[in-house]
Amino acid sequence: MHRTLAIDAGTTGVTALVISDRAQVEGRGYREFQQHFPRPGWVEHDAHEIWEATLIAARAALDAAGMRARDCAAIGITNQRETTVIWDRTTLEPIANAIVWQDRRTAPRCDELREHEPSIRAQTGLVLDAYFSATKIEWLLSNIPGARLRAESGQLAFGTIDTWLIANLTGGAVHTTDFTNASRTMLYDIYQHDWSPQLLDLFGVPPALLPDVKPSSGRFGTGVLFGDQIPVSGVAGDQQAALFGQACFEPGMTKNTYGTGSFVLMNIGDVAPAPPAGLLVTLACGPGGHRVYAMEGSIFVTGAAIQWLRDGLGIISQASETQALAQSVPDTGGVYFVPALTGLGSPYWDPYARGTIVGITRGTTRAHLARAAVEAIAYQTRDVVEAMAREADVHPAELRVDGGASVMDLLCQFQADQLGVLVRRPKVQETTALGAAFLAGLAEGVWSSTEELSETWLLDKEFHPSSPDPALYEGWTQAVERARGWARD
Numbered sequence: 001m002h003r004t005l006a007i008d009a010g011t012t013g014v015t016a017l018v019i020s021d022r023a024q025v026e027g028r029g030y031r032e033f034q035q036h037f038p039r040p041g042w043v044e045h046d047a048h049e050i051w052e053a054t055l056i057a058a059r060a061a062l063d064a065a066g067m068r069a070r071d072c073a074a075i076g077i078t079n080q081r082e083t084t085v086i087w088d089r090t091t092l093e094p095i096a097n098a099i100v101w102q103d104r105r106t107a108p109r110c111d112e113l114r115e116h117e118p119s120i121r122a123q124t125g126l127v128l129d130a131y132f133s134a135t136k137i138e139w140l141l142s143n144i145p146g147a148r149l150r151a152e153s154g155q156l157a158f159g160t161i162d163t164w165l166i167a168n169l170t171g172g173a174v175h176t177t178d179f180t181n182a183s184r185t186m187l188y189d190i191y192q193h194d195w196s197p198q199l200l201d202l203f204g205v206p207p208a209l210l211p212d213v214k215p216s217s218g219r220f221g222t223g224v225l226f227g228d229q230i231p232v233s234g235v236a237g238d239q240q241a242a243l244f245g246q247a248c249f250e251p252g253m254t255k256n257t258y259g260t261g262s263f264v265l266m267n268i269g270d271v272a273p274a275p276p277a278g279l280l281v282t283l284a285c286g287p288g289g290h291r292v293y294a295m296e297g298s299i300f301v302t303g304a305a306i307q308w309l310r311d312g313l314g315i316i317s318q319a320s321e322t323q324a325l326a327q328s329v330p331d332t333g334g335v336y337f338v339p340a341l342t343g344l345g346s347p348y349w350d351p352y353a354r355g356t357i358v359g360i361t362r363g364t365t366r367a368h369l370a371r372a373a374v375e376a377i378a379y380q381t382r383d384v385v386e387a388m389a390r391e392a393d394v395h396p397a398e399l400r401v402d403g404g405a406s407v408m409d410l411l412c413q414f415q416a417d418q419l420g421v422l423v424r425r426p427k428v429q430e431t432t433a434l435g436a437a438f439l440a441g442l443a444e445g446v447w448s449s450t451e452e453l454s455e456t457w458l459l460d461k462e463f464h465p466s467s468p469d470p471a472l473y474e475g476w477t478q479a480v481e482r483a484r485g486w487a488r489d
Helices: 047-065 107-112 114-124 133-143 147-152 161-169 197-203 238-245 303-313 319-327 366-392 409-419 431-444 450-454 470-488
Strands: 003-009 013-020 025-032 075-079 085-088 156-159 176-178 212-214 217-225 228-237 254-258 262-269 280-285 291-299 336-338 356-358 398-402 422-426 459-463
Touching: 003 047, 003 161, 003 431, 013 047, 013 431, 025 047, 047 161, 075 161, 075 238, 075 431, 085 133, 085 147, 085 161, 107 114, 107 133, 114 197, 133 147, 133 197, 147 156, 156 161, 161 176, 161 217, 161 228, 176 217, 176 228, 217 431, 228 238, 228 431, 238 254, 238 262, 238 280, 238 291, 238 431, 254 431, 262 280, 262 366, 291 366, 303 319, 303 366, 319 366, 319 409, 336 366, 336 470, 356 470, 366 409, 366 470, 398 409, 409 422, 409 459, 431 450
Parallel strands: 003 075, 075 228, 176 212, 254 398, 398 422
Antiparallel strands: 003 013, 013 025, 085 156, 217 228, 254 262, 262 291, 280 291, 336 356, 422 459
């Protein structure tokens, strides 16, 4: 039996899974790492801590499977996208904390560059937003003393988290990424399939700083893990990896991952349309792991809202309590929670929106707030899917779901009701890591084809839609307008 080691370097922690050739989890490890919020709207990670968490999680997964690294055919890496690290090529020492995808410090800079948005969108499929890597790189080079000169002389390397992990696995010998992560930097032309000289000039990014870009399935290099050599043979950004792990290999197939944020991706094949208003076009992996395009709606805060209920308000002690608490009331009692804690993503792209709770009365309890947080996840997903239907004339026949919050039947049923489509949850819900394992295993012969991979997708439960009260969604849209009103007041 062949196995792969999947490393899923997420926003709040690293998960490592040993995956069998039957797509079963044989060993699991997890390590959380600290979130840093030095100023309002700023979100940072210690890149060294991410690497240390990766080692701890990988060791735990291998130990649980009773294996060594050399017993695995390959490593597959998937990662939080857009998060930006710059480090010294020789010492592997970061010049500063990583700037996380959620960080909003460069929103004013994006406003200054607004006249360039049509050109950026035409090349990258993205909107001009602080979410992506380009303005984060520009900020680091402009604000860390000596960084720009070191970057221009080739002393520094930029990478998203996949690139950072590969550099550490290979002792700094390999500086590379894959096309899915490159497509999220706002520097990569997804139609010409190369770094854009025009955008590098606009953001002041020296070409010497950038990694090589490779296909998602194939040899990236040979790493050393716990003294064993092992090839790194699969890399994809977390949402593209989840699309692949959900076996959405054909155009029209759609998934939503309920993680820290939520991300709706639809495979749209090998011909890319012009980016629809409020949505993104990005690179993804299709049959055989080859490059295709996907339409994406990026929602910044969903699972993070549950974390805020736990850590910020203290109304739950564990995220796992949310469903039982939310089900203890029949509805929200008219309460809506718009979790614009770091602005709003698709389809609004409003960095100045702020988290808002409306409809509170003397009868409101923590259970109503918990239910409002759960329902907000589904409402935001509906916002995105309706934008896809409106702008691109596409509507999924079903939605495949994964991620931490997808374990809640309450959420999945409410989602089906709001969308009016079948929601299907797989037995293996760690589809992000599974996608990374699939990409690595395809490269090393663990699996022969995506047709073979499709046979490994097994249904856990499906949720059939009913007809919800239309007033519920109307109330949500009004609450969103309140949240966006902060930017206008």
